[in-house]
Amino acid sequence: MIELKNVSKRYGRKRVMDDISFTVSEGEITCLIGLNGAGKTTLLKAIMNLTPFQGMITVDGMKVTSKTYQDMVFVPDVLPMPRNMSIQECLDFMNHFYKKWDEKSANELLQFFQLKKEERLRGLSKGYLMRVNLLLGIASGCKYLLMDEPLSGIDILTRERISELLTSEYVDGKAILFTTHEIAEIEKIIDRAVFMKDGRVVSDYYVELLREQEQKSLLDKMREVYV
């Protein structure tokens, strides 16, 4: 379980994260929803120790250290690999560092995403780079998957593929935390929605309960929060 307690961060006078507390559990897909500048990406980076912050973040009860990274992987909005590498070289790279690297899943996902191992990253479009990005994240074998805007700026077919992947056996039992603006597309696949505004968590819902108890969709709730 990833646990955040009173996490805050300032850029000068501006508070980008303000006293955020919540947990992310295994087997759940949690989505951070918010307008631009709400602090979603900063929060993911804080969890990954990619930006300094105040407060406490623990993963399975421990502070984030190099050992923790065997269990959590970050999938940023742009594939974080040198562009002179081929897909095969990226796979080898990840295989080297991640003890639980899943070769079988990697090969199956290559097929699923219609990727060719010998292709160089510099020749790939944004959509295909995101496919590689997700492949590397999922095949790493990490149980915590943090994704920043995996659906933004890519074509509808790739978005469909990614949505399909997030409900597949490849992510079974994993804790997925991701940010997005594409509410309509993810409503059916997420378990939980955390709404952020001006660096604060303003509401936190289990989507099924929202539908059953309040008879509202995520979009309705989003309008309530932001309009």
Added chain:
Amino acid sequence: MNFLQLLFIEFNRMKWFLLMLVIVVFGGQFFLAMIMPGQLIRNVQLDRISAYDTHNFSIVLSSNYYLFTVLVPTVVIFLYIAIIWYRDWFGKGTYMQRLLTLPIRRMTIFYAKLTTIIMVALLFVALHSLLLPLQQLTFAAMLPDQLYSGNADMITLIQMSFLEVFYWHNLLDFIYIYLFGIALICLIFTGVLIERAYRSIGLAINAGLAVVLFVLYIQLIEVSMSLYSHEMMWLMSVILVISLIVSLVVSSLLLTKRMSA
């Protein structure tokens, strides 16, 4: 090993650039070894120098053009000390995010980059020492026998030129020169990490540190007047070791606690 994997990737990323630099630098040196005999012959024909004087390869080594071919890779490697970090933040695809979230100690990234720079510098010195005799042979082949004083001993040639800085006479010299180089690279690495951790404030911190180091350097020169050379060497070695340790500790803290990507 994780370190070797990162080292391999660093070299893989710069292999074409390195190859190009090697071709330009050593190609330039061979070109000089080929054209300078022609200049000597012209000078003899124009009576600018005596036809009875003989020359050896040191004339090439002492030319400003040759100095330039050595300065080019030195400056490029020096610039690369900063580029090797910044391209991971500013290049397409923020590779630094991957590096910092790998399940390895973050200082492994530091050591891999440090080793890359040291190995590139050593590669140039090694290639140069291998190619120097061939450059001398090229020079000899292009110069008429009556103007050539014969092959000179390589060690003597190096000692008589500015190249002495890059080579060493004994183990102590080797340790001292390369310790200085490693400490300097580490300090620049730390400067880059301070800037990356604190951005504009980091730049101000770096500027302040540069002033402090400059003042220390001036003080050291004054102190050196009253010290024997071996005492000075020991003092410098102690300062270098302390700088190196401080640089490594600060870099480790910054990478672990303060880094943003």
